[in-house]
Amino acid sequence: MNYLIPSYKELKIIQISFWILFLNFVVESFLMYFDDRLNIFIFQYGINIFFFGYLFVKKFHVRLSKIYLPPILLTLYFLILSVFSSNLLLSFHMVFKFSIPFVFFIIGYSLKSTYLVYYLLNKVWIILLYFVLYFLVVNYLGIGFDLYFGGVKIGFFSISGLYLPIFSIILLLFCYPMIATNKVKFVSFLLSIISIAISVAILKRTLLLALILGLLAYLIFNFKIKFILKTLSFILLGGIFFFYFFFEDFQKTLKSRESRFSKDYDITQEGRITENFYVLDILGKDQLKLWFGSGEIFNDQKYISYVYYEDERELHNSFVRIFWNGGIFGLSLYLYFYWVQIILMVKAFLKVKTNPTFLRALFSFGITFLVLRFLNDFSSGATYLGFNAFCYLIIGNIIYLGSLVGNRSRIKEKTILFKNGKRELNS
Numbered sequence: 001m002n003y004l005i006p007s008y009k010e011l012k013i014i015q016i017s018f019w020i021l022f023l024n025f026v027v028e029s030f031l032m033y034f035d036d037r038l039n040i041f042i043f044q045y046g047i048n049i050f051f052f053g054y055l056f057v058k059k060f061h062v063r064l065s066k067i068y069l070p071p072i073l074l075t076l077y078f079l080i081l082s083v084f085s086s087n088l089l090l091s092f093h094m095v096f097k098f099s100i101p102f103v104f105f106i107i108g109y110s111l112k113s114t115y116l117v118y119y120l121l122n123k124v125w126i127i128l129l130y131f132v133l134y135f136l137v138v139n140y141l142g143i144g145f146d147l148y149f150g151g152v153k154i155g156f157f158s159i160s161g162l163y164l165p166i167f168s169i170i171l172l173l174f175c176y177p178m179i180a181t182n183k184v185k186f187v188s189f190l191l192s193i194i195s196i197a198i199s200v201a202i203l204k205r206t207l208l209l210a211l212i213l214g215l216l217a218y219l220i221f222n223f224k225i226k227f228i229l230k231t232l233s234f235i236l237l238g239g240i241f242f243f244y245f246f247f248e249d250f251q252k253t254l255k256s257r258e259s260r261f262s263k264d265y266d267i268t269q270e271g272r273i274t275e276n277f278y279v280l281d282i283l284g285k286d287q288l289k290l291w292f293g294s295g296e297i298f299n300d301q302k303y304i305s306y307v308y309y310e311d312e313r314e315l316h317n318s319f320v321r322i323f324w325n326g327g328i329f330g331l332s333l334y335l336y337f338y339w340v341q342i343i344l345m346v347k348a349f350l351k352v353k354t355n356p357t358f359l360r361a362l363f364s365f366g367i368t369f370l371v372l373r374f375l376n377d378f379s380s381g382a383t384y385l386g387f388n389a390f391c392y393l394i395i396g397n398i399i400y401l402g403s404l405v406g407n408r409s410r411i412k413e414k415t416i417l418f419k420n421g422k423r424e425l426n427s
Contacts, residue, residue, distance in 0.1 A: 006113035009058060014119050017107065017393060020051045024386030025127060028161035029134055032145055041093065044385065048100050055107070063110040063400070067344075068102075070337035075099040077326055077333075082297045094298030094383055101388035108396025116397045117171075117362060122180050124168040128191035131165040135198050152201050159204075160384035163376070165195045166207050167391065170214040170372070174221075174365035178358050206379045210372050217371070221364040275304055276320045283327065293327040298383070300324045318382035334382075341395060342370050348402025359405065366398040 006014060027044045034040050078095045085091035108116060134155060138144045144155035154162070169192045172179075179185045199207045282303070283289045296303065300315045304324075315321045323331045349363035373381070373391060381387065 006115045014116050018123050021390050023047050025164050028158045028386050030156045031158040033156040070333045071102040074333045078297050084295045085297050085299050087299045091297040097383040097385045101392045104389040105392035105396040108393040109400045121175050122184055125188040125191055127168050128195050132194045160387050163387045166210050173218050174361050217368040279320050279324050291327045293325050297325050316380050318377035318380055344399050344402055348405050351405045
């Protein structure tokens with residue numbers, strides 16, 4: 001069986017799934033333009049539901065698995081509890097943002113070929129190109145918003161949209177040798193350098209942390225002098241580009257964030273830290289709420305944000321938001337889903353760890369991806385629709401591939417196919 005080349009129907013599904021992910025990214029680059037975002041959210045939900053409808057019409061075969069149970073139960077639980085929310089529209093809206101990406105996990109897990117990640121690897125340069133051009137245009141024209149007062153402009157990007165380029169770069173970092181052509185390799189490399197320089201200029205700490213940890217994980221999984229020299233060259237080129245084009249913007253942002261980098265700064269005094277204890281204090285006063293949630297699904301802004309901020313802002317920690325929504329029961333389901341994913345990914349990696357092939361790179365990337373997502377959830381992210389859809393589609397597919405690696409003949413066949421990826425792709 002040829003595991004790389006998909007059937008025609010599956011190829012179309014993979015292609016459309018990428019463009020749906022890209023459209024989600026484009027939508028999230030204009031969210032802040034609208035004061036009333038209901039219409040643009042309806043449009044975003046519409047394109048995703050259209051895609052799901054397309055899969056239904058095409059009779060896409062869903063592979064059943066008990067791994068789906070935690071997110072399905074959590075979604076149903078939140079939908080039921082949303083009925084008791086004092087803001088029904090907000091609660092249902094956020095539950096949709098939270099749950100739609102889980103469908104992409106099911107899609108990724110149900111694909112029969114190994115072509116999905118290979119295809120995305122050769123297409124994420126489009127995401128990076130859009131990100132780079134968008135950033136250059138809004139800063140050249142001076143339009144949009146500053147992420148931090150006096151810093152560089154991010155246009156009308158929502159925070160959620162800024163994560164997709166970073167995780168695309170991490171995918172390229174781990175699987176770069178498997179890109180089909182030298183032209184795509186060069187474009188991906190160049191756009192990655194520029195995107196990293198832009199991310200440094202933006203100076204959002206969680207973006208930079210994801211980049212640094214992704215790089216460290218890459219070096220750990222590929223601890224060879226050759227890899228280290230290549231990585232140092234990559235950092236040097238990125239540094240030169242950054243200082244030439246973006247250093248002035250970086251200085252502006254750094255000035256606006258200087259309090260965060262002073263020696264007197266104490267992160268434990270930030271609202272994003274102390275608000276977590278406030279939630280625990282609220283729910284801890286009622287055993288029913290402690291175990292089953294506040295009853296205000298994703299409506300934490302009304303009860304929490306004004307204690308620390310002058311306007312409504314969601315809690316900065318996904319785990320605390322899930323705890324607020326569903327108590328210990330809901331948080332346990334969410335954490336269990338993470339646990340199942342990482343266990344399956346590690347098991348697959350251990351089976352191929354001595355095999356210097358695309359599969360080893362794929363599973364090491366998958367482990368890194370999951371760890372970074374877990375850490376990122378400490379700074380929110382549970383309702384980042386486009387970012388989570390991108391991640392879950394890939395993770396679902398990699399976990400399914402992990403179920404195949406017990407058969408040595410299959411490993412060998414897939415390895416040969418990926419080594420000849422360009423020839424097979426054009427055949």
